[in-house]
Amino acid sequence: MRIYKVGGAVRDRLLGKPVTDIDWVVVGATTEEMLAQGYRPVGADFPVFLHPKSGEEYALARTERKSGRGYGGFTFHASPEVTLEEDLIRRDLTINAMAEDDQQNLTDPYHGQRDLEARVLRHVSPAFAEDPLRVLRVARLAARYAGLGFTVAPETLELMRQLSESGELKALTAERSWKEISRALMEDQPRVFIEVLRECGALKVLMPEVDALFGVPQPATHHPEIDTGVHTLSVLEQAAQHKQPLTVRWACLLHDLGKGLTPEEEWPRHIAHEHTGLKLIKAVNERFKAPKDCQELALLVGQYHTHGHRALELKPSTLLDLLQSFDVYRRPQRFEEFIAACEMDARGRKGLEQRSYPQADYLRGAATAARNVAVQPLLEKGFKGPELGEAIKRERLKALKAYKEAASA
Template identity: 65%
Template sequence: MQIFKVGGAVRDRLLNQPITDIDYVVVGASPQQMLDAGFQPVGADFPVFLHPETKQEYALARTERKSGHGYGGFEIYSAPDVSLEDDLIRRDLTINAIAEDEQGIIYDPHNGQADIAQRVLRHVSPAFAEDPLRVLRVARFAARYANLGFSIAPETLELMQQLAQSGELNHLTPERVWKEVSRALMEPRPDVFISSLRECQALSVLFPEVDALFGVPQNPKSHPEIDTGLHLLHVLRQCAIHKQSLAVRWACLLHDLGKGLTDKDQLPHHPNHDKAGIPLIKAVNQRYRIPKEQAAMAVLVGQYHSLCHRALELSAEQIAQLLYALNAIQHPQRLIEFCAACEMDSCGRYGFEQQPYPQSDFLRGALDAAKAISSQPFIEQGLKGPAFGEALLTARTEAIKHYMVHYQDINQLIE
């Protein structure tokens, strides 16, 4: 039995990057030998075991043979006669096909170290094209390491394009797609993830609603970048710079889908694109079974981001309705993330990256004013049902009105 570190732990050590988890591959062992040594089986699709003390994962060396469609369409063979080289050649990228033994000796049969030095993401073998999930994985690695100068090798991009055109991407389960997308959006360059998918034509297969935004013009006065797709990429870039949450990043990805539906005779203006985009956002959420928190934020940002941009011009009644629509009084975090997404939309325009966004603080102040109104007096008056709700809304609207006067007075003093 031989044990090797493999994959990310070796790659990131060679890159001088933080190592978040360590994967081990075991060569020359059977499942029974692992059980006899006290390891606990956890792998559903192939033999993976937890170390009895450290609880780290140890996978038996294995080979894979394509037998169906999608990520799970493989026959797995794992036995003591599977060599380290057999295991490494099935991996996706050369930089992930490097192993290190217990003495620190590196095994690199596919020149992954050279590709690390040259900052290239290159596939290990033609078998790369058998697994459609690798399109998303490579785009995710491009997003992770773009700031280190990595790019996708042309021949690997060509295989990704072949996969996108083959129909194999349609066999990926919604859960697998979301897992990769959610991880990629949290990488240092989520914009590179989207641009990489577009470059290999996978974006039009997985997210045609997003792909449709590229080439759609916007008013150059408010959007110097003009192209809606370029705006989207810049918004995602700002999300990473400002370390926004997944809910904010997902909402930003989908916030402008309505602009892909604008009639050509109305361009470069996009009247009512907020409302037009809601069915598309809901369709994407449903297609990939997006978790409730992220799905809800995407719909709210899509529907109300233009209103947020005009927050300083709204009436107290409109602000109260917006807070109610966000359910912000019961869930203040929603307003924080909503405003964050809208701010990313605003600063995700060329030349506007450092522009202040006072709407966020203004709306948070309005929320504080509304929350200060207790429902208890209305309960004591015996109000119930719609009468109770209307009285409380009216009182909160008045509180927001007073806050707005105070806010304007302070700003006039500052000016």
């Protein structure tokens, strides 16, 4: 029995990056031998075991062959005869197909170290094209390592293009896709994830609503970058630079989908794109079964982001409706995330990345003014039921009028 550290742990150590998750592969062992040493079995599809003390996962060396569609369409074979090289060749990229023993002696049959030094993401074997999830995974790694100068090898991009055209991407489950998408959006350069997907044709399969934004012009007065797709990537870039959470980054990606529906004869204007885009945002949310908080914020930002930009001009009644829509009294964090998404949208424009956004503090102040309306005096006056609700609304409107007057003074 020989045990090796494999995959990302080896890659990141060689890159000088912190190692978090460690994958182990065991060569020359049987299931019975693993159980005899106290390892606990966990894998239903193939032999994976938990270490009796550390709890880390140890997998028996295995080979695999394609037996069906999608991520799960594989038959695995694990036995003591399977070599380390045979196990490594089934992996996605050369930089993930390296192993090291407990003395840090490197086994690198597919030249992963050379590709690390050349900053290239390259597939190990033609079997890469058998797993459609790898399209998303490579795009995610491109986003993670773009800052180090990594690019996708042309021949790997071609295989990704073939996968995108084959229909295999449609066999991916929503859960697997969302796991890769959500992790990619939280990388330092999430725009690279979208760019790589677009370059290999996967974006128009997975998110045709986002793909449709490229080539759609906007008024140069407000959008010096003009192209709506380029703007969307810039907004996402701002969200990453400002360390925004996943909810905000997801909303930033989807906020302008309605512009993809504007008839060409109306370009570059996009009247009511906030409302036309809602059905598209809902469709993308449902396709990937995004978490509820991501879904809700994306829809709200899509509908109200132009309200955010025009906050200083809004009538008190419109401002109150906006606050009510977000339920700022019970869910203040969601409104804070909306403000953040609006600010990223305003900054995601060529040459305006450092612009100030006074609307943010104005909206926060409005929420505080409305939230500070005391309910107890209204109860003491005998208001209850629907009448109480109307009385609270009147007082909040009064508070917002006073707030707007004070802010304008």
